[in-house]
Amino acid sequence: MKKLVTIGEAANITGLSAKMIRHYEVNGLIPKVTRTDAQYRLYNSQQLKLLGVIKQAKKLGFSLVQIQALSDLWQNPNRASREVKQLAEEHLDEINLKIKELKQMKKELQELANNCNGDENASCSILDGLDKV
Incomplete structure (x- = not known):
């Protein structure tokens, strides 16, 4: 997926609510996203995948602190398993x-x-x- 999607489309793709996606961004679980001139958030495929990782980690009961650590590790190609x-x-x-x-x-x-x-x-x-x- 090369194109950028709005928060509404990101919510539909990931199954997360737009409110939760904003919450994850505000709390640093996902990096700040690109914005349009009208300040609409735009998400790329990597950010959508990260949202999926966060959703699954939350489903498994990880805390936000643990999810932040998992998110950081997921984004680090030099991580140690x-x-x-x-x-x-x-x-x-x-x-x-x-x-x-x-x-x-x-x-x-x-x-x-x-x-x-x-x-x-x-x-x-x-x-x-x-x-x-």
């Missing part, structure tokens, strides 16, 4: 910790719910369980 792998493995560790925490939350909440009669009485084992200090 070990840096990319390290970022991915650190994120996997975070995900595994969250999964462990969620499983514990589920277990505790299930126990509370199982012990609740769920009837017309004011007594509630769920609220009693939340009252732990």
Whole structure:
């Protein structure tokens, strides 16, 4: 793709909203783009690919700081793949910790719910369980 596209076309191509694309530009995730005399943003194929990388990284749960690092690495042809792998493995560790925490939350909440009669009485084992200090 040699031609430049407007932000609306970029949004259609990438599946991102124009608002998110502007947000990524303002936050430095993508380099400043070319503008027309009327100040319309124009995106080239490389920027569209970068937006796709950002979208996928966001979908995988990377933080904006991590996405910035991935974006920088993606744009650097002299990068070392070990840096990319390290970022991915650190994120996997975070995900595994969250999964462990969620499983514990589920277990505790299930126990509370199982012990609740769920009837017309004011007594509630769920609220009693939340009252732990």
